Amino acid sequence: MSDQITITLNGQKVETSAEATIREVAEANGTKIPTFCHDDRLKPFAACFLCVVEVEGARTLLPACSTRVAPDMVIHTDSEKVHTSRRMALDLTLSDHAGDCIAPCESTCPANIDIQGYVAHIANGNFESAVRLIKRRNPLPVVCGRICPHPCESECRRALVDEAIAINPLKRFSSEYELEQGPFVVPPGEETGKKVAVIGGGPAGLAAAQFLRELGHGVEIFEALPELGGMARYGIPRFRMPWDLMDREIKAILDMGVTVHHNQRLGTDFSVQDLKDRGFGAVLLAIGAHKPKPMRIENEDVPGVMGGVDFLREVVLGNEVEVGKSVAVIGGGDTAMDCCRVARRLGADVTLLYRRTQAEMPSLPIEQEETEEEGVEFRFLTAPVEVLMENGKSVGLKVITMELGEPDASGRRRPVPIEGSEEDLNFDLVIPAIGQDPDLSCIDNEAEKPETTRWRTFIYDENTCVTSVDGVFAAGDCAFGPDIVIRAVGEGRKAALAIDQYLNGAEVKLEKEYAISRGRLADLEMADYSPRFVHKKRALESVQPAEVRLTNEDGWAPINMGLEQVQAMAEASRCIECGCNARFDCDLRNYATEYGADESRIAGDKRNYEEDTRHPLIKIESDKCITCASCVRICSEVREINALSFIKRGFSTKIGPVFGEALTTTECDACGMCTDVCPTGTLSANTGKETGPWISNTTVTTCTSCSKGCGLEIHVAEGNVVKVRSVNGDPVNGASICAEGRFNYQLMNGEIPSGSPNALELGRNILFEAQKVVVLVSPQLTVEETFAAARLARDNGGDIYYATGTGITGEEKPFGKMRGEGNIALLNRLGAKRWSPGVRADCIVLVDAPVSAQDAEGAKIISISSVDLNIESACRIIVSDPLLASGTFLNRDGSLTVLNAAVVNAPVEVTMLSAIAALTGQKSLTDIGFIRAELAKEVSELAALTKLNGERVIETALKPEPAPVALSGRGQAFAAHMQGKGLSWS
């Protein structure tokens, strides 16, 4: 026992071992010390200098990771000086760190949807997962999928290769696919008993409703119009936004437990004060902007002139609208296009008047194109100057011709009237569609009136949606002014989060995580991207030809048919995953956020290295490297491999295989430990869309690939296993894992072999008819599975065998896979014998154990495995992957390690235990508790099995009996998988 000493840590006297480092003492006393270069599996290195602390009397700050305590040392871990130094360390580190923490599509999206993540799900064919992910940010993917002008696509990095990804069509495809199957209703949170009134059931209000319900708050929506949807319903014609789809999508939100009051107009039917009096803890104003902007010309208030959004709403409401023979629509935005197209469908000849040229029109080019195709005449450089009136009714417009002058504040060239160019045009209906404003007359009589801007919007805090009135929030068009649906959705969510904080009595404050970017698309070079990828055209949605559009269901049928499934998957695979794979677990980002660091404070040149994807499983992105050298050290100190080293010195120092060679030319055995210790996204699995990245839930389980029993951290996102990592601090195998433990989940995500039809019934029949049954098991089963297999043999009057192999080669690297050695103590206790080719039977049950055709000659084979055992079987039972199994596993030293099943969308529902239980007809064999009790009776050394309480490793009295054993079927399949990637593994 080492000496105990006393030190002072942040003013507190602390007793500690004299051998401890400052970091160890601090962490043991609940003080977190930030670090990049320290990992418990590695020797102290002292390079990042993030862990510095102030020690009284020391000349400089000291790295806590590697400085040992001394008697009476006085340590400060959070002084101003320490904080300044750590922030500077982060500023400097960031100043030489490149990449897009978050893909620009996501950061450009006003609702910050994890686009890269859902596109990856679509590429993998997991459409439901895609929608679950989308709905974390956007409750209206079907609506947006149809009508969003997709600002995300304008920043898509793929445009630097060839063309931007068709993000919005992908969202539409997946969400409509999912709508057919589901739809997915987000589970509401635990009820808080608090309730919120949402005024306005448009995109902002609906989004707020979903997120408030997710947080457990009661929600009631007050909608002035008969139906929900706001501008998405009343401002967008249904040939673009089909109502049935929108209704079903909205229903998924209401099904979370949202009450709706239709036809309830603020200011007429109730006031904000009423709501507060009725017990609503907070009120969200999401009343939209439904009042057309005036043209500010003479006579515009007379009959025969109707504002764009008024016109569209009247048509939706089914009210008679007199369009006459000829209609003028004024404006160049999407609403103007919609007005033109609706007027066409009502039978009028339509002329669009726009005061600039087509190049300046703000509506999407595709909308302009379709509008023109539908026979609308576009008249550019024409502005109305007066509504011509006869008998108190409009009969047309006096217009003037314009020319383009100098650019204005928006960058567009300002139109200037040409004097003397006036002319009179006759129209039956004039529709000015030049924008809209919120109608705030509804708050005129409020006791406490929220302050408003001169643009007739509510004054609110853009970060928190707080208005000038306590407990009243604002979101959407009525707050920021008219904008696109997705922006309203984003605000609705923001408002929900802020309201949640408000209701919980917390300070209303929404924080943003630090993120770096490679820059705006316009500032990047195609040469840096284009040559690295195979070029492929963007998928196009199919749209009906104009004549069909105008006649199908009188012109009201949906016009855009979207993408097909194959198209969608291919399109999604075009994504180049520019967002960092470490975005959810990057230490640099986390610390930068915590310490308020900023890359631009001490900016300068960055090292510029290309990403190295030459190794099929491990990717190196050196321009993200912060030179903590954890990878180099885990490779040399722990694995004793030296596949990675330092290259060059000073600022240019780079981590990688020597001489810039590919990792495949080194001794690297793809254990991937370097990816686990990398604090940034420099080293990661080279698996592309398979890993997202996504936010994942983790489960710690045990690897059954060899007799070591290593801990595995299984990452599950949206029901799919997406990543496996080692478990830092695990007591087994130095908390290391090998390539098999790390990557064999890929077998599960690959093509699952198909089993025999009615396999379980077929297997039982074969067993029933068999005279002599032999059960051949893999020595890499859980003890429960082994026990069940032994019962299967016994119940059929047969014997249990295990497959033998050639044993370990003696060339093993430390902490790698224990090849070919198994602890067969349990098998021996259960009476299992070594398999030998002389064993003959008329039925052989293979439990993830391979056998050669020669050895099995004359026997009917029932194979049970998660993989194809490569032998002709009379009955093939495919079971779920061992990674998803529960139970315990016998290690080479006689201890047991526990397996915990991760919750996934199981591609295969039958487990090994349930398969064996079905073959024996004993349901109790699916009950792990029952098996453990039986085992404890039969094998007394395993008595501990009945007394488990959460620990991962359990000591037993079972004496290890090592023996050379054969690879399990899954082990063989993994070796073949690796071979397919050009890597050797056995």
Place this chain on the structure above:
Amino acid sequence: MELEQARNAGFLGKNILGSDFSFDIKIKQGAGAFVCGEETALLASIEGERGMPRIRPPFPAIKGLFASPTIINNVETLSNLPWIINNGGAAYAAIGTEKSKGTKVFALAGAVKNGGLVEVPMGMTIRQMLEEIGGGSATKHPIKAVQLGGPSGGCIPESLFDTPIEYEAINATGAIMGSGGMIVMDEKTCMVDVAKFFLDFTQLESCGKCTFCRIGTVRMKEILTRICDGEGTMADIDTLEELGEQIKDASLCGLGQTAPNPVLTTLKYFRAEYEAHVKDQRCPAGVCKGLISHTIIQDDCTGCSICERYCPVDCIEGELKKPETWVIDKDVCINCGMCVEVCKPDAILVA
């Protein structure tokens, strides 16, 4: 060869001169990295590892080369031993000052008449060294500072030339004794440029391990380059100072801890020069190319045309022996200073 001779003579190796004392010397050649002058990096390098410093403790005296206790001495230190053995410790200690005993070898270079390796007793002042040994300025310009202690040492201004050469006094100025390099600079030396020069060396020689040294020194160099190019801001000067202090405070080895010295000492003693670069867009010493221009003083010119012949970009023109015709085309001139070098009557104005 000398070692072999010593071994043959029984002075080295097993059982020296028949005694039971054995001792041998092995010379190991390094690859010449500056950082390998740092003791733990030196050890790593001898062990065949990358020359990167390690954390102390454990100090090499406890656990050093191949994890064995190790004493590390400079060759200069060892070369003092024969004299001390021959003359006794008391005689050695009689030389020098109270706290710094003995002598110190300097590599005297730069703008002095007599340069070279000089050994002086501790306690001599810098002024004495420059005047009595160096023989004063080698140019027509007065000496304004010395850089003491090699690339990671510091600049000591003329006003402090009466500082005695002893460890404490030198350290108090912000410079270090270091390797004993003493570079003498006259009025025509730009102190920002000098700081940039030394930092350029140290940032290249950083082993790349510690964040502050690896990135911080590069950022300092970038700022210095900006200042020399006339693109610096006053905020840059503050950042330089802040960075310098932080790098000193949070680096593992002497290289990082001393690399900012040239910048910090010049900032301390010659801040006005930095500010002139930033505020006045002027290099007082006429060195920084981005801030100077060359003009012919026609009154002093003889029209000899030598400048025209040496100018690498052909931007000087005039008629032979007609001084009033000679001009420099400033749009083409690259401020290389070649004309100044070759002009006999000093008729080129640098400003």
